[in-house]
Ligand code: DX5
């Protein structure tokens with residue numbers, strides 16, 4: 001299976017969102033990654049439903065939505081109605097994670113659990129067979145353009161082992177500081193899905209960066 005690439009719209013030019021979505025539509029990107037922040041779970045606020053609905057209407061790529069919000073269960077239905085493909089909820093934001101994951105699937109979406117950098121992979125032992133994907137944060141969530149946390153490479157390898165041991169079919173997605181230097185090492189450690197904001201949108205040729213990530 002070739003590497004899945006999910007460019008993060010957080011680094012797009014929001015004054016020219018149409019143009020940037022068109023660029024992604026005509027690129028080799030597999031998904032579009034949408035970062036939703038509430039100013040409570042993370043110290044930043046990003047985009048809300050009106051903007052996401054506009055993106056959903058324009059995008060020909062499946063939407064990979066990363067919820068950095070408290071009480072994500074409140075909005076499962078709205079994301080399902082928007083036609084979201086993959087819904088990521090943070091482990092740290094869900095007291096009843098098993099219930100939330102199954103509600104997401106019952107609404108017809110793929111379900112992913114996300115871990116902050118300090119949350120160990122071992123907390124996934126009893127949920128890894130229920131999820132379609134695990135998203136490992138490779139920076140602290142909240143902002144684009146941050147420095148990659150080096151320890152993440154070992155963490156991806158540990159998650160790959162857990163997935164093999166349990167027979168889970170979960171994909172491994174990584175998010176934060178993914179660039180041409182870190183991406184090959186993440187893929188070698190076992191990552192299948194690369195989220196990239198800064199390295200795609202701040203490149204003079206975003207489409208060729210996306211293609212390079214896909215070839216890893
Ligand atoms: C950060 C977001 C990321 C962000 C990644 O909280 O979850 O998706 O856009 O940005 P880069 O690729 O610039 O580190």
Ligand code: ZN
Nearest residue numbers: 035066175195
């Ligand atoms: Zn993200």
